[in-house]
Amino acid sequence: MFDLATGKTYIEEIKTTLDPSSGKIIKIEKVRKQVPPNPALQMFLAKNRIPEKYKINSDDFEEW
Numbered sequence: 001m002f003d004l005a006t007g008k009t010y011i012e013e014i015k016t017t018l019d020p021s022s023g024k025i026i027k028i029e030k031v032r033k034q035v036p037p038n039p040a041l042q043m044f045l046a047k048n049r050i051p052e053k054y055k056i057n058s059d060d061f062e063e064w
Contacts, residue, residue, distance in 0.1 A: 005045050007037040 010033055017027040046054040 001041065001045065004035060004038050005041040008035045009033070010035075 012031050012033050014029045014031055015025045015027075016029055018024065019026050043054075047056075
């Protein structure tokens with residue numbers, strides 16, 4: 001969950017070319033992909049890991 005909150009880079013293997021006679025994979029490409037940080041998950045982690053600082057209390061709101 002922490003990796004998704006802060007963003008993550010990973011390497012994915014893509015099998016692209018097949019040998020027509022044997023049907024076996026000839027070429028495997030490695031592609032680097034990135035998952036962007038998730039701000040909603042960051043808020044969730046902050047509220048649950050440091051509640052005294054980030055928890056929203058009903059006392060914090062004034063009457064309209």
